[in-house]
Amino acid sequence: MDGAKEVVDAINGLRDDIDQRxxxxxxxxxxxxxxxxxxxxxxxxLRRAFPGGDWDGHRRYHEAVIKRIEAREKFYQDLRTDLATxxxxxxxxxxxxxVLFYIRAKVTS
Numbered sequence: 114m115d116g117a118k119e120v121v122d123a124i125n126g127l128r129d130d131i132d133q134r135x136x137x138x139x140x141x142x143x144x145x146x147x148x149x150x151x152x153x154x155x156x157x158x159l160r161r162a163f164p165g166g167d168w169d170g171h172r173r174y175h176e177a178v179i180k181r182i183e184a185r186e187k188f189y190q191d192l193r194t195d196l197a198t199x200x201x202x203x204x205x206x207x208x209x210x211x212v213l214f215y216i217r218a219k220v221t222s
Contacts, residue, residue, distance in 0.1 A: 163171045 160166055160168075
C-alpha cells in the first residue's frame, strides 16, 4: 500500500497545482475584464467627442481645413515671388530712367 500513498500524494499535489492555477487564471481574467471595461468606457467617451458621432465628417472637415491652409500658403508664396519679380523690374526701370535723365541732362547742358 506504500505505492498507493505515493499516488494519492501525487494526485493531491496535482490538485493543489490546478487549484493554484485556477486562482491565478481567475485573477488574470478579472484584471483583463477591468481593462476591457476601461477601454470600452474610453471608446464611448471618444465617440461623444465627435458631433453627432460623425467620425468621417470630422475627418473630412480637417482635410478641408488643411487644403485651405495649403492653398493660402501657395497663394502667399506665389504673391511674394510675383512681388519680388515685379519689384526687381521696377528697380531696373527706375535706374534706367535715372540714367536716361542723367544722360539727357549732360547732353543738353
